[in-house]
Amino acid sequence: MKTFLVAAFVALFSMAAHAQYEQVNLTVFGMDCAPCAHAIHVSMKGIQGVDTVDVDLNTGLVTIKLAPDNKASMRQFNEAVEKNGFTHKDAEVIVRGKLTGTAAAPFLEVTGTTDRFALAGAGADIAALLGKAVVVAGVLPQAPKGRVADTLKVKSIAEAR
Amino acid sequence: MKILWVSVCALALTGPAMASDHGPVFGYATPVNSQGEVSCDVGLFGRGGTLGTQLSSGTGCGYGITPHITVTAFLPVSFGSGALPESRVMPGGEWATGVSWRFLHSVTSVGKRVESTASLGVVVPGPLADSGILAGQHRAAGVAGTVASGYASRSQYLWFGGGYTRFAEAARDRRPDTISWSGVYGYRPVKLRRGYEQWDYRGFAELTGEHTGGVRSSGAVVPDTSTTSVWLGPSVLAIFKNIAIEGGVQAPVYRDASDAVYGREKVRFAINFSYLKFSGHNSSH
Numbered sequence: 337m338k339t340f341l342v343a344a345f346v347a348l349f350s351m352a353a354h355a356q357y358e359q360v361n362l363t364v365f366g367m368d369c370a371p372c373a374h375a376i377h378v379s380m381k382g383i384q385g386v387d388t389v390d391v392d393l394n395t396g397l398v399t400i401k402l403a404p405d406n407k408a409s410m411r412q413f414n415e416a417v418e419k420n421g422f423t424h425k426d427a428e429v430i431v432r433g434k435l436t437g438t439a440a441a442p443f444l445e446v447t448g449t450t451d452r453f454a455l456a457g458a459g460a461d462i463a464a465l466l467g468k469a470v471v472v473a474g475v476l477p478q479a480p481k482g483r484v485a486d487t488l489k490v491k492s493i494a495e496a497r
Numbered sequence: 498m499k500i501l502w503v504s505v506c507a508l509a510l511t512g513p514a515m516a517s518d519h520g521p522v523f524g525y526a527t528p529v530n531s532q533g534e535v536s537c538d539v540g541l542f543g544r545g546g547t548l549g550t551q552l553s554s555g556t557g558c559g560y561g562i563t564p565h566i567t568v569t570a571f572l573p574v575s576f577g578s579g580a581l582p583e584s585r586v587m588p589g590g591e592w593a594t595g596v597s598w599r600f601l602h603s604v605t606s607v608g609k610r611v612e613s614t615a616s617l618g619v620v621v622p623g624p625l626a627d628s629g630i631l632a633g634q635h636r637a638a639g640v641a642g643t644v645a646s647g648y649a650s651r652s653q654y655l656w657f658g659g660g661y662t663r664f665a666e667a668a669r670d671r672r673p674d675t676i677s678w679s680g681v682y683g684y685r686p687v688k689l690r691r692g693y694e695q696w697d698y699r700g701f702a703e704l705t706g707e708h709t710g711g712v713r714s715s716g717a718v719v720p721d722t723s724t725t726s727v728w729l730g731p732s733v734l735a736i737f738k739n740i741a742i743e744g745g746v747q748a749p750v751y752r753d754a755s756d757a758v759y760g761r762e763k764v765r766f767a768i769n770f771s772y773l774k775f776s777g778h779n780s781s782h
Binding site: 363364365366367368369370371372373374375377378379381382391392393394395396418419420421422423 | 519529531532533534564565599602604605606607608609610649650651654690691692693695696697699736737738739741773775776777778
């Protein structure tokens with residue numbers, strides 16, 4: 337029984353450790369000056385698990401790199417933008433998660449968060465990855481204020497190592 | 498604690514176009530604090546004329562309740578014995594209460610936004626006596642409202658705004674009502690559109706104007722106390738991350754005021770230092 341519990345704990349831990357956002361490139365509209373960028377930087381750094389934040393005022397691109405084992409959610413990134421009075425547009429993400437659903441309607445579940453995205457454009461080989469941990473690079477389209485997009489447009493998908 | 502917080506909110510100010518971190522130093526502008534942001538301003542404001550000078554030193558703090566609603570507190574102290582017209586563009590010795598609401602906020606593209614902000618507050622006399630025609634007057638509180646609209650981008654800024662202040666009567670004395678307005682153009686040169694970890698500079702051309710009504714004393718309007726003036730001058734804003742330093746000077750381009758009562762006001766200047774403390778707290782975890 338004890339061995340079983342330890343094994344279950346290790347399995348659960350390893351799943352969580354490999355299921356998170358690795359990088360989020362978020363386009364933000366409305367930032368015109370240094371304090372705007374600094375405000376975004378401080379807000380993003382306030383999210384647990386965020387490692388580095390880079391803000392480019394001229395392109396509006398906010399690049400967030402996250403530490404392993406983080407449990408940050410997409411809602412937190414959007415909120416960090418909204419609380420400063422700006423608007424978030426499309427976000428390019430690299431995220432680890434578990435592939436669920438069916439080959440016709442696959443979903444990515446980001447373990448450790450409540451984030452769950454329908455995958456669009458995942459390709460024909462998706463069936464082989466169902467039930468496995470995967471790394472997905474894709475685009476989350478702009479969502480209305482206070483919401484997170486439901487669908488992740490896949491650019492690439494691979495089994496997580 | 499609740500009472501203390503309410504008291505702090507009650508000391509929030511919107512009256513004069515006090516310099517505020519992102520905007521011009523004289524004119525009205527639209528920026529408000531982000532949610533949870535605390536801003537602190539310390540400024541020195543001067544007016545000089547043929548009948549003396551007036552210096553005001555003010556300390557202000559603001560807090561963003563939401564991304565679009567900010568309360569600020571600004572407690573100026575005024576020095577000097579200049580006989581100068583009432584002004585709401587330049588801080589005097591009055592404290593005030595109020596709140597600013599950015600009721601229009603349209604983000605159009607990277608770095609660009611169009612927005613409008615309204616402020617409403619109560620102005621109360623400060624602890625120091627007034628000078629000039631207002632010396633010895635009984636003082637009462639007033640209400641102040643302002644509206645500003647404008648456009649902000651990485652390269653250019655344009656703001657227009659106006660305000661109105663009306664004081665109550667005290668022992669049949671009353672300070673003059675004031676209508677004020679401003680137009681501000683700002684520009685950031687191409688070479689200065691840099692990363693946010695470098696100093697961020699921009700220059701403004703600030704046009705401000707004021708019309709003050711007559712001063713009422715013992716129930717009667719004092720003759721020749723109504724004034725109208727328009728001022729123009731440059732200002733420069735420098736920001737590094739969360740610290741801002743701003744300075745500007747203005748000269749009159751139009752003036753309709755009694756020389757006998759007010760002399761000839763020749764110059765206005767302002768220097769302001771801001772510190773911004775942004776909140777890293779997020780409500781979702």
